[in-house]
Amino acid sequence: MNDYTKNLSEAEQSLRTAALEYHASPVKGKISVKPTKPLSNQRDLSLAYSPGVAYPCLDIQANPALAADYTSRGNLVGVITNGTAVLGLGDIGPLAGKPVMEGKACLFKKFAGVDVFDIELAERDPDKLIEIIAALEPTLGGINLEDIKAPECFYIERELSKRMNIPVFHDDQHGTAIISSAALINALELVGKRIEDVKVAVSGAGAAALACINVMEGLGVRHENVFVADSKGVIHSGRENLDATKARFARDTDARTLADIVKGADVFLGCSAPGVLTAEMLKTMADKPIVLALANPEPEIRPELAKAVRPDVIIATGRSDYPNQVNNVLCFPYIFRGALDCGATKITDEMKLACVREIAALAKAETSDEVAAAYAGKELSFGPEYLIPTPFDVRLILRIAPAVAEAAARSGVATRPIEDLQAYRDSLQRFVYQTGMFMRPVFKAAKATPRRLAYAEGEDERVLRAVQVVLDDGLAKPILIGRPAVIAERIKRAGLRIDLDRDVELVNPEDDPRFRQYWEAYHKLMGRNGVTPEAAKTAVRRSNTIIAALMIHLGDADAMLCGMIGRFDNHLRRIRDILGVRDDSEGLATINALLLDDRNIFVADTYIHEDPDPEGLVSIAQMAVREVQRFGLPPKVAFLSHSNFGSSTRPSALKMRRAAELFKQRFPDIECDGEMHGDAALNAQVRSRNLLDCSLSSDANILICPNLDSANILFNVLKEVSGHGTTIGPILMGAAAPAHILTPSATVRRIVNMSALAVANVTAQD
Ligand SMILES: NC(=O)C1=CN([C@@H]2O[C@H](COP(=O)(O)OP(=O)(O)OC[C@H]3O[C@@H](n4cnc5c(N)ncnc54)[C@H](OP(=O)(O)O)[C@@H]3O)[C@@H](O)[C@H]2O)C=CC1
Numbered sequence: 001m002n003d004y005t006k007n008l009s010e011a012e013q014s015l016r017t018a019a020l021e022y023h024a025s026p027v028k029g030k031i032s033v034k035p036t037k038p039l040s041n042q043r044d045l046s047l048a049y050s051p052g053v054a055y056p057c058l059d060i061q062a063n064p065a066l067a068a069d070y071t072s073r074g075n076l077v078g079v080i081t082n083g084t085a086v087l088g089l090g091d092i093g094p095l096a097g098k099p100v101m102e103g104k105a106c107l108f109k110k111f112a113g114v115d116v117f118d119i120e121l122a123e124r125d126p127d128k129l130i131e132i133i134a135a136l137e138p139t140l141g142g143i144n145l146e147d148i149k150a151p152e153c154f155y156i157e158r159e160l161s162k163r164m165n166i167p168v169f170h171d172d173q174h175g176t177a178i179i180s181s182a183a184l185i186n187a188l189e190l191v192g193k194r195i196e197d198v199k200v201a202v203s204g205a206g207a208a209a210l211a212c213i214n215v216m217e218g219l220g221v222r223h224e225n226v227f228v229a230d231s232k233g234v235i236h237s238g239r240e241n242l243d244a245t246k247a248r249f250a251r252d253t254d255a256r257t258l259a260d261i262v263k264g265a266d267v268f269l270g271c272s273a274p275g276v277l278t279a280e281m282l283k284t285m286a287d288k289p290i291v292l293a294l295a296n297p298e299p300e301i302r303p304e305l306a307k308a309v310r311p312d313v314i315i316a317t318g319r320s321d322y323p324n325q326v327n328n329v330l331c332f333p334y335i336f337r338g339a340l341d342c343g344a345t346k347i348t349d350e351m352k353l354a355c356v357r358e359i360a361a362l363a364k365a366e367t368s369d370e371v372a373a374a375y376a377g378k379e380l381s382f383g384p385e386y387l388i389p390t391p392f393d394v395r396l397i398l399r400i401a402p403a404v405a406e407a408a409a410r411s412g413v414a415t416r417p418i419e420d421l422q423a424y425r426d427s428l429q430r431f432v433y434q435t436g437m438f439m440r441p442v443f444k445a446a447k448a449t450p451r452r453l454a455y456a457e458g459e460d461e462r463v464l465r466a467v468q469v470v471l472d473d474g475l476a477k478p479i480l481i482g483r484p485a486v487i488a489e490r491i492k493r494a495g496l497r498i499d500l501d502r503d504v505e506l507v508n509p510e511d512d513p514r515f516r517q518y519w520e521a522y523h524k525l526m527g528r529n530g531v532t533p534e535a536a537k538t539a540v541r542r543s544n545t546i547i548a549a550l551m552i553h554l555g556d557a558d559a560m561l562c563g564m565i566g567r568f569d570n571h572l573r574r575i576r577d578i579l580g581v582r583d584d585s586e587g588l589a590t591i592n593a594l595l596l597d598d599r600n601i602f603v604a605d606t607y608i609h610e611d612p613d614p615e616g617l618v619s620i621a622q623m624a625v626r627e628v629q630r631f632g633l634p635p636k637v638a639f640l641s642h643s644n645f646g647s648s649t650r651p652s653a654l655k656m657r658r659a660a661e662l663f664k665q666r667f668p669d670i671e672c673d674g675e676m677h678g679d680a681a682l683n684a685q686v687r688s689r690n691l692l693d694c695s696l697s698s699d700a701n702i703l704i705c706p707n708l709d710s711a712n713i714l715f716n717v718l719k720e721v722s723g724h725g726t727t728i729g730p731i732l733m734g735a736a737a738p739a740h741i742l743t744p745s746a747t748v749r750r751i752v753n754m755s756a757l758a759v760a761n762v763t764a765q766d
């Protein structure tokens, strides 16, 4: 068994457990294949399959380019490996490499909408591998070679690129080279060194390392300034049996070990093995050293160790848990997006350089107005801790894909050059809006300014598991309300790492020095509602939600979550009593969001207003619009009904129609229509069958329901039938401070999402 599973620290052990569970449940593995067409009756069957399927077959036979229209090939990439160099785990074989390939498939899909077949081949012979992969051309629109070891990978990629008429890209070579070059350019700018002058010491002479050096030399690094070591030591002119790819770097030098070449180097590039750059070696590097320690999952040196010995170091790793993640995930989804969209037959150097330029420039660009979101909070700015964009930066797709498509056209490899680039950018923007990416600014804002977040049900195990994630990700400063002994016991039982003295603030409802202050404050607020001092004491002792709300009221907390236990209405009453309503709101309402693969849907009012009148519905919709705008999404409101644009005149239909009219009058700039059926709200064809002048330019994302029952039922049914959709909420709108009431069915993931949202709310309300 590999070293990575031995001698694990507590944190690593807990990551291992979480990673195994993530892979095994609720369904096994990370991807599935989903039909995109209805197949529910005899007619569908005869279109999808025999006899109808014969027609596209024959058309494609006559004109192969039509495969791009009649099949999913044009959006389908094969992530192909033989498992000989899986991450830094080495030659673990194709089957063991499958989780990595499924992982790449997820990233392709989530970040760029590209479909992937992961293909793990039990074949080590390069020529046979080439034959097998080349034969897949009819299936695939592009080939992403992954984790195939050097030097075979160079030959395999070269031959396939020559033979195939679709883009072939070896991610570990070119993806890594693109990202690390962008990071190097930016790091050199920060330390004020010229690329022509720097000495580069490289650990590793495999796929990633050699490709990185090639691109870096193309950008100006001098060949004679590059020194390379592999597992056997420095590559020098006296070494025997060097293959041609390594021989190119053989130096006339006495240096024999990595330590020898690192001495005095300005840049260390590691694409090799864990921990090979020691603190002692790092000490000998030149002034303001740049360290790109890219081995995965364990880098050549950990950033904390590097910074301890060389505070002037700028360091990047391939990992997501440190700043400066130099990982090919910043490139491969987007270079393929651009290449597929213009029907590129190759990935040319010009396309790769376009990526380098865009990625390097993005780190220095002002943060997106593309994702203009009030939640954006404090942004990262270009510097030693932010050399290149983070993988969750939605601007990556918006900038890289069009630049790649343009470069493909310039290089003459685009078979379907993009004629209207602005329309293309708009379509990418829609993709960004439609995906779950909209929670990203929320997490970013929470991380930028973590606030004090009180959890009323601090003893609940789901809360504790969520708090562990919140702490690991730096999303909030948690306050746990609950009995310390019970909390400690549950942390232990769940195998969590929360340190109650260091990581969180505890409030013991049975014994907290602030008790007197709290019940007096509650009495002051509620005295004229018949709450006596004795009743106030009892209420504060009995209700953690009251304590959480009072903490915000008295400035001891910034935001709160409650509702994992007990009835929604009881929590709501307490929040309303203590925190009250925002000045610019007429009341409280709730909205739930559902993040699906192809759209985001917000439903209101799911928990509060039983049977709102038209004015009440307008106010709910207004709050919903504000909430959706905060996510950076364009709000599109549909007032739902059993009636479709006048098809019924029952009172509830007239109510929804009136609400839509009032809303349009008051907010003419917001897209809105109604009353309408649920399918009309979500389907342009249905809308156009009924109405030619519907004011929704595209499908609605805010569904305002006639009453509590319909909203609550709609949301829960959608949640259930949508399978893997992520749910956010209920989001309490209109409260004077960020307070959200979850439900007893809340999962750990939902609690984490709502934690980030509550913290981001604080920043947004400042
Ligand atoms: N951050 C990122 O985006 C990426 C990171 N990587 C990482 O880079 C590393 C290499 O991947 P890849 O190039 O695909 O794999 P390869 O198998 O092609 O190359 C590995 C190279 O590392 C060398 N090596 C192994 N052990 C040592 C050591 N102790 N000291 C010095 N060199 C050593 C090997 O030497 P020899 O030639 O003598 O066998 C070989 O040259 C992996 O850890 C991988 O995770 C890869 C791609 C992307």
Ligand SMILES: CC(=O)C(=O)O
Pocket: 086, 087, 088, 147, 171, 172, 295, 296, 318, 327, 328, 329
């Ligand atoms: C990131 C990657 O592709 C690797 O480490 O192999």
Ligand SMILES: [Mg+2]
Pocket: 087, 146, 147, 171, 172
């Ligand atoms: Mg790889």
